[in-house]
Amino acid sequence: MAEVDLESDQIRLKWIRKEGFFTVPPEHRLGRCRSVKVFEKLNRIGEGTYGIVCRARDTQTDEIVSLKKVRIDKEKDGIPISSLREITLLLRLRHPNIVELKEVVVGNHLESIFLVMGYCEQDLASLLENMPTSFLEAQVKCIMLQVLRGLQYLHRNFIIHRDLKVSNLLMTDKGCVKTADFGLARAYGVPVKPMTPKVVTLWYRAPELLLGTTTQTTSIDMWAVGCILAELLAHKPLLPGTSEIHQIDLIVQLLGTPSENIWLGFSKLPLAGQYSLRKQPYNNLKHKSPWLSEAGLCLLNFLFMYDPKKRATSGDCLESSYFKEKPLSCEPELMPTFPHHRNKRAAPAAAEGQSKRCRP
Incomplete structure (x- = not known):
């Protein structure tokens, strides 16, 4: 996976694909990453600045989460700096009014990295x-x-x-x-x-x-x-x-x-x-x-x-x-409640397209 060396605002990145570990500075170490396969992707709910977001279910805990795929479309040196910044910042933040980064999970390919976030309807x-x-x-x-x-x-x-x-x-x-x-x-x-x-x-x-x-x-x-x-x-x-x-x-x-x-x-x-x-x-x-x-x-x-x-x-x-x-x-x-339009499963034809877009 990736090893991160942070010096002030400068981020140097080296790819190290080794035993499914995502290595960050010791004070924010994630440990062993789970596979994205443990999540059942339900539907696409949006697109952030640097990644597509899907609603998913953790099949091991039944928890509903947001699964954000990190975009690495044209990167040659690993994770984009923007995504790396987002990960390192969110790992530091714990507040009821800030979205929670629960963990980082990985897919089958080097470029398949997902952020597991707390889900909001x-x-x-x-x-x-x-x-x-x-x-x-x-x-x-x-x-x-x-x-x-x-x-x-x-x-x-x-x-x-x-x-x-x-x-x-x-x-x-x-x-x-x-x-x-x-x-x-x-x-x-x-x-x-x-x-x-x-x-x-x-x-x-x-x-x-x-x-x-x-x-x-x-x-x-x-x-x-x-x-x-x-x-x-x-x-x-x-x-x-x-x-x-x-x-x-x-x-x-x-x-x-x-x-x-x-x-x-x-x-x-x-x-x-x-x-x-x-x-x-x-x-x-x-x-x-x-x-x-x-x-x-x-x-x-x-x-x-x-x-x-x-x-x-x-x-x-x-x-x-x-x-x-x-x-x-x-x-x-x-506060008023609203129909959970983000929770709706896609129609079969649309679901296939969404699963392709969210696939690792």
Whole structure:
């Protein structure tokens, strides 16, 4: 299998196919891997940043899990660095609102590696697409508080998710919300090292990323939190840009034109001089959400600060008066249940195609 040597953010990988072991640093050693054959694949439920995900049953324990195949399509040196990062990060994380990596299993071929994850019945993107009405505000608060608790745990452990969006938020049939898909997540330190700005799905991408910053902090996750909160409340995406230029324009239309006065260092961003931003002196967030309380608007404005250093943290959000005013958050157990459309077995013809796609 693979032996991993981690030095800071640099990952050197060597393939060692030996007795079915997956070797990682001693503090996160997995031991002997089981075969993927012990899992009965039930149906395909999605596709993460770096792998196809199936619902499966552990035939030895009867537990239902998510089985994510690691993509190694064009790799010559073993596991892709992105997948290796996801594995090493998830092995460190244990929190009720973070998806759990249970184990790594292997197939018959060198390139067949699967992550066994805790199973959640729904993802929020599918729910938003299929729900006839919006979530109630108490339900939105229940979801967001769980997202924020998981995010606070990540950030306290110096991890940036870098791809927060509704499709990466999963929910169990007991109302527990878990953040998933850590293919783009990175550990960071002080001082912050340069990272590629080509992260975070466009609709949730912070303005500093759109303007080419190479230093990233937890504030990029918090901008995405603001987009998610607004989307859950309105039952539609807040900033559905079609290109990076369009995305910047939508942000300016909503929040006004950024300047050095409100965003220290704005003029020095790599792409700041390449865009001709429209002159928009007003913040239109209140006009966009006229039904939201003053506390709710205050929280959104805090999350949408142009200056990343002034943006709300997860801890700030958890202490926000928005979550302390009526309607109060409902308990997770009281969240509505939905038809488990992800649990449906595929029709025979479709099942054959899905099994081929999930086959080791």
